[in-house]
Amino acid sequence: MFNDNHKIAGVAYPQGFKAAGVRAGIKKNGNLDVAVIYTEKEAAVAGVFTKNLVAAAPVLVSKKIVATGSAHAVVANAGCANACTGEQGLRDAEKMAQIAAQELNCKADDVIVASTGVIGPNLPMDKMEAGIKNAVQKLSREGSVNAGNAIITTDTYSKACATEVEIGGVEVRFGAIAKGSGMIRPDMATMLCFITTDADIDQKLLQTALSDATEVSFNCMSVDGDMSTNDTVVVLANGAAGNKKIVTKDDDYEKFFATLKNICIELAKRIAADGEGATKFLTINVMGAQTFADAKRVGMSVANSPLVKTAFFGQDPNPGRTICAVGYSGVQVAPEKISIQFGGLTVYKAGLVTKFDEEAMRKILAAHDIVVDIDLGLGDAQATIYTCDLSFQYVKINADYTT
Amino acid sequence: MFNDNHKIAGVAYPQGFKAAGVRAGIKKNGNLDVAVIYTEKEAAVAGVFTKNLVAAAPVLVSKKIVATGSAHAVVANAGCANACTGEQGLRDAEKMAQIAAQELNCKADDVIVASTGVIGPNLPMDKMEAGIKNAVQKLSREGSVNAGNAIITTDTYSKACATEVEIGGVEVRFGAIAKGSGMIRPDMATMLCFITTDADIDQKLLQTALSDATEVSFNCMSVDGDMSTNDTVVVLANGAAGNKKIVTKDDDYEKFFATLKNICIELAKRIAADGEGATKFLTINVMGAQTFADAKRVGMSVANSPLVKTAFFGQDPNPGRTICAVGYSGVQVAPEKISIQFGGLTVYKAGLVTKFDEEAMRKILAAHDIVVDIDLGLGDAQATIYTCDLSFQYVKINADYTT
Numbered sequence: 001m002f003n004d005n006h007k008i009a010g011v012a013y014p015q016g017f018k019a020a021g022v023r024a025g026i027k028k029n030g031n032l033d034v035a036v037i038y039t040e041k042e043a044a045v046a047g048v049f050t051k052n053l054v055a056a057a058p059v060l061v062s063k064k065i066v067a068t069g070s071a072h073a074v075v076a077n078a079g080c081a082n083a084c085t086g087e088q089g090l091r092d093a094e095k096m097a098q099i100a101a102q103e104l105n106c107k108a109d110d111v112i113v114a115s116t117g118v119i120g121p122n123l124p125m126d127k128m129e130a131g132i133k134n135a136v137q138k139l140s141r142e143g144s145v146n147a148g149n150a151i152i153t154t155d156t157y158s159k160a161c162a163t164e165v166e167i168g169g170v171e172v173r174f175g176a177i178a179k180g181s182g183m184i185r186p187d188m189a190t191m192l193c194f195i196t197t198d199a200d201i202d203q204k205l206l207q208t209a210l211s212d213a214t215e216v217s218f219n220c221m222s223v224d225g226d227m228s229t230n231d232t233v234v235v236l237a238n239g240a241a242g243n244k245k246i247v248t249k250d251d252d253y254e255k256f257f258a259t260l261k262n263i264c265i266e267l268a269k270r271i272a273a274d275g276e277g278a279t280k281f282l283t284i285n286v287m288g289a290q291t292f293a294d295a296k297r298v299g300m301s302v303a304n305s306p307l308v309k310t311a312f313f314g315q316d317p318n319p320g321r322t323i324c325a326v327g328y329s330g331v332q333v334a335p336e337k338i339s340i341q342f343g344g345l346t347v348y349k350a351g352l353v354t355k356f357d358e359e360a361m362r363k364i365l366a367a368h369d370i371v372v373d374i375d376l377g378l379g380d381a382q383a384t385i386y387t388c389d390l391s392f393q394y395v396k397i398n399a400d401y402t403t
Numbered sequence: 404m405f406n407d408n409h410k411i412a413g414v415a416y417p418q419g420f421k422a423a424g425v426r427a428g429i430k431k432n433g434n435l436d437v438a439v440i441y442t443e444k445e446a447a448v449a450g451v452f453t454k455n456l457v458a459a460a461p462v463l464v465s466k467k468i469v470a471t472g473s474a475h476a477v478v479a480n481a482g483c484a485n486a487c488t489g490e491q492g493l494r495d496a497e498k499m500a501q502i503a504a505q506e507l508n509c510k511a512d513d514v515i516v517a518s519t520g521v522i523g524p525n526l527p528m529d530k531m532e533a534g535i536k537n538a539v540q541k542l543s544r545e546g547s548v549n550a551g552n553a554i555i556t557t558d559t560y561s562k563a564c565a566t567e568v569e570i571g572g573v574e575v576r577f578g579a580i581a582k583g584s585g586m587i588r589p590d591m592a593t594m595l596c597f598i599t600t601d602a603d604i605d606q607k608l609l610q611t612a613l614s615d616a617t618e619v620s621f622n623c624m625s626v627d628g629d630m631s632t633n634d635t636v637v638v639l640a641n642g643a644a645g646n647k648k649i650v651t652k653d654d655d656y657e658k659f660f661a662t663l664k665n666i667c668i669e670l671a672k673r674i675a676a677d678g679e680g681a682t683k684f685l686t687i688n689v690m691g692a693q694t695f696a697d698a699k700r701v702g703m704s705v706a707n708s709p710l711v712k713t714a715f716f717g718q719d720p721n722p723g724r725t726i727c728a729v730g731y732s733g734v735q736v737a738p739e740k741i742s743i744q745f746g747g748l749t750v751y752k753a754g755l756v757t758k759f760d761e762e763a764m765r766k767i768l769a770a771h772d773i774v775v776d777i778d779l780g781l782g783d784a785q786a787t788i789y790t791c792d793l794s795f796q797y798v799k800i801n802a803d804y805t806t
Binding site for chain 1: 454455456457458484486487488489521522523524631632709713714716717719721722723724726727729730731735736737738739751753754755756793794795797798799
């Protein structure tokens with residue numbers, strides 16, 4: 001579904017979109033740090049943002065822009081989160097949009113802004129202005145790779161993907177770039193994700209689709225459980241594909257939603273797998289719950305347990321930690337009804353830690369990808385959580401940040 | 404308040420109490436692993452237990468014994484948690500009480516049982532029986548140190564204290580032993596605390612005092628946020644001091660409660676400071692909250708943040724992580740009203756990360772004990788949380804458990 005050629009096209013794969021990423025000198029290491037995504041044809045816009053009450057200035061500004069329902073561009077930077085920066089921060093975020101709007105001949109409230117990086121400092125607006133102007137000059141159908149690299153912080157690689165789906169006999173394209181693992185980096189903000197599509201879809205349905213897709217992807221992913229000040233996921237739909245506009249939850253909508261959801265899940269998996277210091281990618285399937293919320297809460301309790309995370313780092317078979325985290329999740333579980341499997345091998349059943357084949361378990365825990373299945377035995381609801389282990393490198397990177 | 408001589412006396416410092424700790428071969432390393440505490444004079448008993456729905460067999464058994472209101476003894480072991488052991492586990496926990504009762508000439512429902520150690524395996528009852536019989540033979544006024552060492556797991560030292568207070572012209576004594584840091588040890592259960600006093604007090608008031616004292620001590624302490632299957636705090640009050648029985652919340656009760664609370668807080672601090680791999684002891688004061696629950700929730704959110712914990716391990720001044728954890732705590736805070744201080748130095752105020760004296764901050768972060776003050780600026784309620792940092796050693800100990 002996501003071949004390399006598509007990934008390279010990224011957010012410029014859908015018709016009518018261009019992108020660019022440039023060096024503005026905001027990142028200390030001199031890497032690409034300012035990205036612009038643009039569609040000349042006005043796009044319906046939807047967004048989801050951090051629930052952290054200490055939200056960064058660009059989040060507050062972009063929420064207002066999403067509320068207008070349409071947009072032409074996204075301008076984003078890495079290296080400075082513009083968070084905990086007060087009134088000055090709000091003025092700087094608005095200025096980012098104004099500079100881009102002037103260069104792109106659109107209105108400031110047509111430009112989504114996003115920042116990621118150190119919390120506290122103000123944006124260097126002189127560098128930002130030069131960077132935005134430079135990026136707009138470089139906008140192209142080949143610019144997504146640079147745009148993707150311009151928004152990463154401590155990620156070891158830029159997350160990008162693209163795909164297409166036939167809706168009403170018309171090819172509809174999707175593209176996306178995302179950054180993640182900085183979520184567990186000292187002073188770094190968490191995740192940014194920009195999704196483009198040339199689908200023609202009602203803005204309210206677009207928001208519904210993004211919100212529903214986020215709930216089972218980015219909201220079901222955890223590296224260390226810290227929720228950042230800058231989390232932003234935005235989708236732009238410019239209608240350039242020329243499909244019959246999606247205005248109700250019909251088959252066309254279902255196709256659109258399924259594709260958007262798959263993109264979000266794919267990116268969520270990559271963000272979890274690229275978590276700071278990660279040596280393992282853990283998929284935690286919680287089933288047999290009474291509600292999705294219960295399943296998710298149990299899965300998150302397990303995913304965020306330092307005992308569980310260090311156990312998998314150490315390839316240590318200890319179901320006791322997993323059932324313990326299920327028990328304190330806050331969900332009303334019945335221990336005797338729960339069964340837990342690591343890599344398909346049952347380790348807990350009917351209230352008992354089982355005697356499992358230790359050699360087989362060693363093989364399962366030695367793999368990079370490990371699946372944990374937890375059946376609560378109470379209902380039909382399920383949730384899947386994506387996370388990583390907790391390694392020496394995690395502590396090292398975080399402890400050595402200023403030294 | 405807690406001099407060494409008192410600590411040595413420990414749970415046998417109050418009149419009428421004896422204790423012992425012996426080697427029964429339950430711990431792999433051959434250390435002391437079975438403890439017995441005894442009072443010939445019947446004692447009022449109160450207890451608080453883990454809220455984990457996956458509660459160990461001894462927790463289920465001891466809850467019933469506490470419900471009877473009185474007890475003569477505590478029998479505890481380390482090395483095996485008797486958790487996730489089903490019906491067999493319940494029978495074994497009851498057998499522990501029966502063996503001790505037979506040796507002590509009391510009823511089985513006069514004996515509190517507790518276990519800590521690996522989750523999953525069954526208790527080796529032959530070793531347990533020999534150990535309990537041996538411990539009862541060794542009961543003495545000098546046995547508290549051995550009893551304290553017999554209940555520790557990965558603790559680097561046994562926590563013990565003792566003190567006295569004058570109540571109604573009579574000297575009333577208190578003693579206690581506790582174990583902790585295993586809470587973040589793979590497959591190890593969390594904390595056990597046994598408190599003795601020769602005070603004469605109504606059982607219901609004793610339970611009220613213990614519950615209230617626990618709420619501001621052991622429930623305000625975190626090493627890694629994992630709640631174990633075996634947490635048990637029990638207090639025995641045998642009335643041997645001969646004080647006028649405390650039957651209402653009068654001045655005598657307040658003196659009793661204040662002393663019990665101070666013991667619990669002292670032990671909670673030591674457990675946090677001795678957290679696995681800890682290099683820093685962190686005291687997080689949250690003030691200006693609308694309720695104690697809010698203050699506690701904010702403090703716990705900060706105390707459990709891997710970003711915050713690794714920051715202090717790395718002596719890295721980054722208020723951004725702390726305010727971020729306050730923001731996602733779930734409490735309705737107002738960022739612009741919050742102020743945060745590290746070691747008395749303001750690092751966040753009025754929505755902004757402040758410019759602080761970096762040299763002064765370096766000195767503050769280099770210390771072993773660090774105080775973080777968080778004023779929410781919303782009300783008069785406050786809470787103090789005790790925790791430790793997150794170090795390489797934490798990951799090493801946990802990851803290398805089976806290797």
